[in-house]
Amino acid sequence: xTALISKLLLVSKLTSRRHPENEFHVTDxxxxxxxxxxxxxxxxxxxxAEWLVCFVPGLKKQWWHRFTHPRHxxxxxxxxxxxDQWVLVEPWWTRIMVTTLRTDExxxxxxxxxxxxxxxxxxxxxxxxxxxxxxxxCAVLISLMLGRSYWTWTPHGLYKRLSAEDGVERVELDVFxxxxxxxxxxxxxxxxxxxxxxxxKLSPEAxxxxxxxxxxxxxxxxxxxxxxxxxxxxAPRFPAAAGAYFSHGPRQAVxxxxxxxxxxxxxxxxxxxxxxxASRAFLSMLRGNLFQEIALGCRTEPDEKDLDLRIKSxxxxxxxxxxxxxxxVETHEIEESVQPRQPEIGAREQFSPADIRLxxxxxxxxxxxxxxxxxxxxxxxxxxxELKTAGHEA
Amino acid sequence: MSSPAHISxxxxxxxxxxxxxxxxxxxxxxxxxxxxxxxxxDRDAVIAKFGSxxxxxxxxxxxLSDELIQPLEQQSMDRTMRDVLIExxxxxxxxxxxxxxxxxxxxxxxxxxxxxxxxxxxxxxxPARLTACLARYFEFSVRRFGKVRFSDAxxxxxxxxxxxxxxxxxxxxxxxxxxxxxxxxxxxVIEAVDLFYYGLVKGEQ
Numbered sequence: 327x328t329a330l331i332s333k334l335l336l337v338s339k340l341t342s343r344r345h346p347e348n349e350f351h352v353t354d355x356x357x358x359x360x361x362x363x364x365x366x367x368x369x370x371x372x373x374x375a376e377w378l379v380c381f382v383p384g385l386k387k388q389w390w391h392r393f394t395h396p397r398h399x400x401x402x403x404x405x406x407x408x409x410d411q412w413v414l415v416e417p418w419w420t421r422i423m424v425t426t427l428r429t430d431e432x433x434x435x436x437x438x439x440x441x442x443x444x445x446x447x448x449x450x451x452x453x454x455x456x457x458x459x460x461x462x463x464c465a466v467l468i469s470l471m472l473g474r475s476y477w478t479w480t481p482h483g484l485y486k487r488l489s490a491e492d493g494v495e496r497v498e499l500d501v502f503x504x505x506x507x508x509x510x511x512x513x514x515x516x517x518x519x520x521x522x523x524x525x526x527k528l529s530p531e532a533x534x535x536x537x538x539x540x541x542x543x544x545x546x547x548x549x550x551x552x553x554x555x556x557x558x559x560x561a562p563r564f565p566a567a568a569g570a571y572f573s574h575g576p577r578q579a580v581x582x583x584x585x586x587x588x589x590x591x592x593x594x595x596x597x598x599x600x601x602x603x604a605s606r607a608f609l610s611m612l613r614g615n616l617f618q619e620i621a622l623g624c625r626t627e628p629d630e631k632d633l634d635l636r637i638k639s640x641x642x643x644x645x646x647x648x649x650x651x652x653x654x655v656e657t658h659e660i661e662e663s664v665q666p667r668q669p670e671i672g673a674r675e676q677f678s679p680a681d682i683r684l685x686x687x688x689x690x691x692x693x694x695x696x697x698x699x700x701x702x703x704x705x706x707x708x709x710x711x712e713l714k715t716a717g718h719e720a
Numbered sequence: 721m722s723s724p725a726h727i728s729x730x731x732x733x734x735x736x737x738x739x740x741x742x743x744x745x746x747x748x749x750x751x752x753x754x755x756x757x758x759x760x761x762d763r764d765a766v767i768a769k770f771g772s773x774x775x776x777x778x779x780x781x782x783x784l785s786d787e788l789i790q791p792l793e794q795q796s797m798d799r800t801m802r803d804v805l806i807e808x809x810x811x812x813x814x815x816x817x818x819x820x821x822x823x824x825x826x827x828x829x830x831x832x833x834x835x836x837x838x839x840x841x842x843x844x845x846x847p848a849r850l851t852a853c854l855a856r857y858f859e860f861s862v863r864r865f866g867k868v869r870f871s872d873a874x875x876x877x878x879x880x881x882x883x884x885x886x887x888x889x890x891x892x893x894x895x896x897x898x899x900x901x902x903x904x905x906x907x908x909v910i911e912a913v914d915l916f917y918y919g920l921v922k923g924e925q
Contacts, residue, residue: 430833431833434833530920530921555829555830555832555833558825558826558829559750559826559829559830560750561747561826562747562748562749562750563750587920590920594922595921595922596920596921596922597918597920597921597922599911599915599920600908600911603908603911603912604911604915604920607882607883607912607915610882610883610885611879611882611883613882614878614879614881614882615843615847615848615851615878615881615882618843618847619843621829621832621839622828622829622832622839622840622842622843623832623833623839623840624839624840624843639875639879640879643876643879643919644915644919644920645919645920645921646918646919646921647915647916647917647918647919648876648879648880648916648917649918649919651858651862651872651876652801652916652917652918654862655801655861655862656801658864659800659801
């Protein structure tokens with residue numbers, strides 16, 4: 327009897343050692359793993375995500391299309407998981423494609439969606455669908471993924487059931503993309519350009535170097551290429567969204583470059599110039615061939631060291647031009663012209679840049695030394711020609 | 721069997737018709753097949769003459785590059801580098817503003833996501849070729865005075881090429897059909913060449 331009581335006590339001890347919440351404990355799974363699940367059973371808890379569910383016409387003819395709605399022959403779903411990251415779930419006949427896409431790639435699916443209908447739907451956790459529904463076609467699988475229990479086997483049937491739900495919205499793609507591009511580019515620009523006014527306290531070299539670094543960091547990021555590809559290739563179809571990319575992205579960078587150039591012009595450190603053109607030129611040089619190579623898929627993003635060397639070269643060129651190279655070529659061009667063009671040398675001697683007539687005939691904004699140089703060169707050429715002609719006549 | 725001259729004429733005819741449609745639809749064209757269809761060119765003729773639709777697109781890019789590099793190829797001794805760069809710049813600005821180059825670029829960029837290799841081919845026949853020609857011209861400009869090889873020519877060429885052309889202007893081309901006047905182009909190019917020569921900082925001349 328004593329032995330029996332001890333055995334029973336032992337059993338009760340064993341039972342009491344089990345976690346009270348772990349009533350479905352599986353013997354092969356360690357306790358510490360089994361108890362780390364939420365009330366819906368997964369090891370982590372997630373908030374229900376919002377999906378863009380696309381009901382689309384077929385892209386190629388299929389025998390079964392005659393039995394389905396003209397514009398809702400197939401269904402797939404996309405959700406955003408980052409500024410430039412989307413997850414696509416598309417049931418095929420042969421597999422379920424689950425993959426991540428960049429924005430420029432996702433837009434190609436969304437355009438297909440816009441040819442039919444796009445609904446914004448929130449998934450349900452744990453949901454009320456059932457794996458026992460059978461016939462795993464696109465409509466059934468997407469319904470299950472969203473946690474819906476609808477007894478419908480066609481994309482259009484699912485569309486009607488989802489459309490009737492509270493909180494489900496129809497998505498107008500052009501409006502959606504414009505809002506998305508506006509907010510994303512705004513955030514990217516803020517990140518790169520927010521404290522740029524402090525740059526005016528630096529020297530021109532340091533200011534443009536720092537500005538170049540910040541812009542390049544954003545410009546050469548993979549998301550920036552994705553938005554650029556979208557803006558250029560989809561502009562005819564979504565002009566407002568492409569416009570939002572340009573005005574909230576690159577345009578902001580041009581404005582900051584313009585402010586920097588204006589500051590250094592006002593403080594007398596830069597020549598007067600067309601500030602808009604000079605700002606665009608700076609940003610265009612920062613992009614250079616490297617940007618085109620990446621955008622066209624010829625190479626991957628550069629590392630930070632390469633980028634820094636490149637920015638340094640662009641800043642140097644922007645501030646000082648191809649100085650040594652130009653001096654070398656110009657000097658020899660002048661020397662070379664000495665022999666065959668003696669009259670031009672004579673003209674150069676007769677004319678000096680300080681010639682008081684020149685500033686009088688030029689508009690005020692063109693009287694900088696840099697502006698005067700080509701004018702001076704022309705005057706010399708004309709005077710040279712006159713001297714040559716006079717020489718012949720004599 | 722067609723003679724080489726016949727083939728060349730047929731190719732030129734196709735290119736000319738497709739280029740016309742691309743110029744009319746430079747802000748909207750996104751697909752070479754639909755452009756060929758609108759140009760009323762037989763698809764099979766394109767395949768026969770150019771190998772593929774991509775072949776047609778790439779030959780058009782090569783033709784535009786041929787025109788653009790002309791001022792750099794005539795390496796004459798009696799013209800200053802400044803004059804040559806201005807002529808090259810004006811040609812480039814004019815091509816950006818009025819030709820079918822932008823439409824070809826947009827189509828290529830859209831196609832590049834399919835990893836068909838067209839992006840690389842476009843880059844090599846377009847920007848890379850222009851950069852290489854500019855670099856050769858800069859080397860020539862130094863060599864003609866008996867100087868040694870100029871090592872930074874390619875970087876200088878890259879900077880100068882993008883100093884002239886700005887992809888940001890896509891925003892203008894998309895929203896308006898305004899074409900810059902010849903004077904606008906010339907002013908912009910002269911300003912760019914000034915920047916190339918002297919930079920922005922004062923006291924560096």
